[in-house]
Amino acid sequence: MKKILPNIRAMAFMLPILVLNLTYSLIDKYANTDKTLITSLDNSIPFVKQFVMAYVMWFALVPLVFLYVCIKDKETFVRMLVSMVCGLLISYITFFFFQTTVPRPNLVGNDIFTDIIRIIYNTDRPYNCFPSIHVMNCLLMIQGMWVAKNKNTPLAIVITILNVLVILSTLFIKQHVVLDAVFGAAIAIIAFTLTNIFMREKAMNFCRKIYRLTDFNNISEVK
Numbered sequence: 001m002k003k004i005l006p007n008i009r010a011m012a013f014m015l016p017i018l019v020l021n022l023t024y025s026l027i028d029k030y031a032n033t034d035k036t037l038i039t040s041l042d043n044s045i046p047f048v049k050q051f052v053m054a055y056v057m058w059f060a061l062v063p064l065v066f067l068y069v070c071i072k073d074k075e076t077f078v079r080m081l082v083s084m085v086c087g088l089l090i091s092y093i094t095f096f097f098f099q100t101t102v103p104r105p106n107l108v109g110n111d112i113f114t115d116i117i118r119i120i121y122n123t124d125r126p127y128n129c130f131p132s133i134h135v136m137n138c139l140l141m142i143q144g145m146w147v148a149k150n151k152n153t154p155l156a157i158v159i160t161i162l163n164v165l166v167i168l169s170t171l172f173i174k175q176h177v178v179l180d181a182v183f184g185a186a187i188a189i190i191a192f193t194l195t196n197i198f199m200r201e202k203a204m205n206f207c208r209k210i211y212r213l214t215d216f217n218n219i220s221e222v223k
Contacts (some may be wrong), residue, residue, distance in 0.1 A: 017081075020088045024128070031100040031127035035180040042171070047105050049113040051172035054165040056116065058134055061166065065141040065159055073148040079199055080144040084190040085137060087136045090187055090207055095128040104174050122174075132176045135184030138163040143192045158181050 037055075070077040104126055107114050144164050145156040167185075170176040 016085060017080070017088065020085065021094070023092055024088075024095070026126055027095050029127055030069045031095070031099050031125060033101055033127060035098075035100050036102065037130055037177050039102070039178060042177045045171050045178075047174055048172040049111075049117055051165075051169040052113050052116045052120070053169075054162075055120070055134075055173055055175065057162065058138070058166045061141065061162060062137055062199070068155075069144045069148045072150050075204060076144055076148045078204070079147075079192065079195045082199065083140055083188065083195045084124065084137065086191045087140070088133065091131055091136065091184075093135055094131065098130065099127055100130040100180075101126050102174060102177055102180075108135055120173075120175070129176050129182045130183060131183035131187055132170055132180040134170050134176070135167050135181045136188045138167050139185045139188030140192060143188070147153055147196075158214035162202075 043191065067076065069080060072205050074171060104121055107118055107121070145159050167181060170177065170181060
């Protein structure tokens, strides 16, 4: 329990992200536009339904990678969280003022891949595409894995490959266009870089104080 409880408390710091997701639901509810950022490069990218398996893998990757980094290096975990919150705020503000859409192909067939894509299309409206939050989070996970102390290098390589596949999947199943991915990646890289620059000792001490407030048994603190 001495090892488990500190990580549960640290992971609880992801709760503000759930609140931000509620904000996205409100923005998405009223989204309606025909503005698109499709380029000739996007037109040359084929629709490959099998990539949907990589796309849905993202939903498990995010909590698992954040948990791993949390266990290995809580300072990097905190920086990832702050970067994600900043990235989501930038994305949601962009969604509000600059809505875009991605035209989706007609789905034909009843195989497992097509059925999963139908579910995705039906539950995720084709708006608020720029920038791509999927891609942003993938880049944050890649950066966090490689910066984390005491990481397992082979695992970091595997996580990197999986996230690259997720990024490609957003294009191949026509959830995003290239510019969505590029700007999602740019937000992640800039946010994580700035977070590492500015979240030094004073900022980390503030996070440690907040963290200790949840440590009712004085088990441990952020290291």
